[in-house]
Amino acid sequence: MYDDIAAISTPPGEGGIAIIRLSGSGVIEKASKIFKPRRSEIDIRQKEGYSMTLGWIINAEGEAIDEVLLALMRAPRSYTGEDVVEIHCHGGILPARRCLETVMRQGVRIAEPGEFTRRAFLNGRLDASQAEAVIEIIRAKSDKSMQLALKQLGGRNSEYIHTLEDRLLELNAMVEGSLDFPEEVGELEYDRAEAIIRELIDIIEQLIRAGKRADVYREGITIVICGKPNVGKSSLLNTLVRKDRAIVTSIPGTTRDVIEEQIIIKGIPVWLMDTAGIHVTSDVVEKIGVEKSQEVIREADLVLFLLDAEEGITDDDLEIYRSIENQNLIILVNKEDLEEKNITSREINQHFPGLKVIKVSAKEEQGIEELEDSIEEMVLGGELQSDDLEIMINLRHREALLRAYQHLQDALQELDQVTLDCLGVDVWGALEALGEITGKNLREEVIDRMFQDFCIGK
Amino acid sequence: MIYNAGSYDVIVIGGGHAGCEAALASARMGCETLMITLSMENIANMPCNPSIGGPAKAQLVREMDALGGEMAINVDQSAIQMRVINTGKGPAVQAIRAQADKHEYHNKMLKTLLNQPRLKIVMAEAEEIETRGGAVSAIITRTGARFSCRAVVITSGTYLKGRIIIGEIAYDGGPGNQFPAIKLSDSLRRLGLQLGRFKTGTPPRIYRRSVDFSKMIEQPGDDLPLRFSYMSPRVTRTQHSCWLTHTTPATHKIVMDNLDRAPMFTGIITGIGPRYCPSFEDKVVHFAHKDSHQIFIEPEGRDTEEMYIQGLNTSLPEDVQVKVLKSIPGLENVAIIRTGYAIEYDYLPPAQLRSSLETRQVEGLFTAGQINGTSGYEEAAAQGLIAGINAALKIQDQEPLILKRSEAFIGVLIDDLVTGDIDEPYRLLTSRAEYRLLLRQDNADLRLTEKGRKIGLVDDERWRVYNEKKTRLEHDIGVLKKQTYTPADLDMSNFLESKDSADLKDRISLWELLRRPEIRIKDYTEMGWLNQEDEDILEQLEIQAKYEGYIKKQEEQVRRFEKMEGKLIPADIDYDEVFGLSNEARHKFKQIKPESIGQASRVFGISPADINVLLIYLEKKRRK
């Protein structure tokens, strides 16, 4: 009956678990495309209602985004009365958002405020006496999200959005003017149209990038230190945290559990994790520690991979590297203070081509500055603008911006390939997507703009 | 002294473009119909530019034709020029535009009306709408005739309290110096209807022989056998040219020097005018950086001396109009036949109407055309047709004909009117339609003929032509889809090479191949792959194949949108009872009274939360 919707249904920043709830007739099918069950023989499409399945949410490349518990409820026996899938992420809000974005890519849209409750009501899952309560929820949620959206539209954001809107209106007015008033407006000025589309694409790219950077400041990142036993991981944690947090000894296998500390690096909140040295072991406790290390490594935003300068690159190192080479990586050559060095830059290039490599000494606190700079650069992706911090884009806005972006890319492709009426579909689509952010009556605005820009009339 | 002058099913007040369609539709649907007009000479008059069609408007004309309306046939028979506008910009916006012989258009329509069984025309001024129990019961004329009836369609155009303004001079009058309709406005007000005031204007008309055409650029028509109506024969008509000239800095100076005498600026004119049809003095003031504007000189008919000056609507004093004209190249020795004027008139803000064009206030009272705040002959006629149809359906105790936004430009037009805040004379634009690619002038018959047949307006001959076209079209689509070629096919390779088109990679059907821009349907008939000569069918095949992707996309959007359109809001809903509605929404809904959730969501300023609240209220009501 209705289309498929999704939302993160736990408040952000609370607890380690975030739940993404999906509802609609297509959600089980769509979830099956992005969910890889731990037991590969399971097909969630065959599952009964009220079942739970352990597995991973995977992206388009088949890589795991987060380990999750997937709960499935079938219509009409669910909260909304439709098929419902709940994805319980335990990596906190960041992986949860990534999961949600993956879900959205399957053609599931973000729910409006209170939409789950509304569906529950309309599908007869709540009785009539609850109608008022449902409306309270809808009103409260949408008013709150309006306030939030308004706040977010203040400052630099509104300037960007204003420019976007202005150019899109101009572009639409050019196209529509040429179609509706061909004699007065004449042919579309293709050069001008192309320039506007390129400018728009550029602004949206900047906004999305800045938004991502702002997310990093707001929500923080996880960095995991990994490497073979005794390479100096705990020492590095202590150095970065600037206190003796982890036990440091010369005995390999000292650290057995994941140690987590929160620090600020260049203004970015960082959850820093020290892990048990990865190697083959028969010690039961150590073994659990190693498995756990591997798990946190998979979920990390950034991995610091330590090598021992004195020992040189060993087979163990290369084995570990193979298991983490798809992650965001910085290679640290530790114990740089020691006399004897057995790692050449040739070797590094050969084994870890194209990666950032920094020579450090965890003990003597050498190279730490460079490490911090590199971390900042890695997570923010290069150039940083001072006004980034003011740019906050919520997921709904981002979705709208991405849709506008896609339409503009299509329009650019089509520009002189298709007839103007078809081009109009994408140019209009871009404006409509933006309209979801600004909430204006766009048809009238375009018509107003047409009369403002062109001398129309017989 | 009021006397009983007869009894009718439907009375149409007004004989303009809306009135003609309304009266014909009603009579053709079997209702005893009376048309009351101020003057026989003004039946189907074109007081502005005698031109019909163009973007969005051509679609309207074709849609009316498919439903069994008259405008298309009438203009086909009286056109002195036809052109295709927007060629090369895509089928959705391509549009025929015709220049009609004003007198012939009037004569032909008058003849059709006079020959229509069950339709009578009477020349009179309708003064009073009589009601009984909230429903119309009769119309009383100024001279005391009482015509009883069960439904009324008012198509009073710009006649209601019409007031003509030329410079410092202002007097009561209808368009073209006719009598205005003074009393009807008061009758409408007494019935509880609200009226507003709009303004529009026309340019001066001049003698053909006073124009020096050597200083102008000729604009010939297209030598193609064009036609609006699917029923008209394809004829290539003698094309009468239009002529292009332009204003000069001297023209603009004359305007600027006389602004203190321009009623637009002195405050004599208070009604709101249309932005897309501004007065020339407006254009000069608002686009001060432009030192020249285009002026088209267009013949008003085949044999008439009268020429229309497109681009020069004005209510400047007559002496200034003369000076302005003489400053334009080619018009140095101009002689004026009619002076340009502005006209102010009462209109009925259309939020007071249902989608059937019946007023919510008075049962059986319909309004159509300029009285509803629109402009344009086509917009008027389209509303007239729908109002006439719905008046007849009402009398036959049947559901009204309401076209959806996704079905017809007529649907877009009426939906915009009844849900919108119309604050200037409304003109239809293709940009107002969400599903423009579906609402093309080429497929109006495929979209609407069946509906026209169902209500009884499509006669057997039109029905036969339609069915034949449809059958042949479906047959040919089958042929093109079935006929496939592989990369190994020699005939095909040679053909592609001759068209500068890339080699095939896989097996492909002729239908799919048609998506390539360089491949045209005519190539197929030339190659003998398709046996079809009918231009309409060839055009249809080509459009449907080439734009299939876009068309499918829009059809998908329509399916989503239709869910909301299908959720009806009961007419007796009490918005004060709807808990949780924002004050703004409550106010707007009370005023506009949307008929479906879809309409409600299009009301300006309504948030998704308001729509949700409304949905929940309706569901709660349903369960009780």
Ligand SMILES: Nc1nc2c(ncn2[C@@H]2O[C@H](COP(=O)(O)OP(=O)(O)OP(=O)(O)O)[C@@H](O)[C@H]2O)c(=O)[nH]1
């Ligand atoms: N000279 C020198 N010694 C270091 C450096 N970093 C660590 N060490 C020494 O190496 C030994 C192991 O250090 P840890 O930090 O415990 O190593 P780890 O990688 O955490 O080891 P496990 O927890 O056992 O996997 C200790 O004796 C440290 O003092 C360094 O930069 N230079």
Ligand SMILES: [Mg+2]
């Ligand atoms: Mg350790």
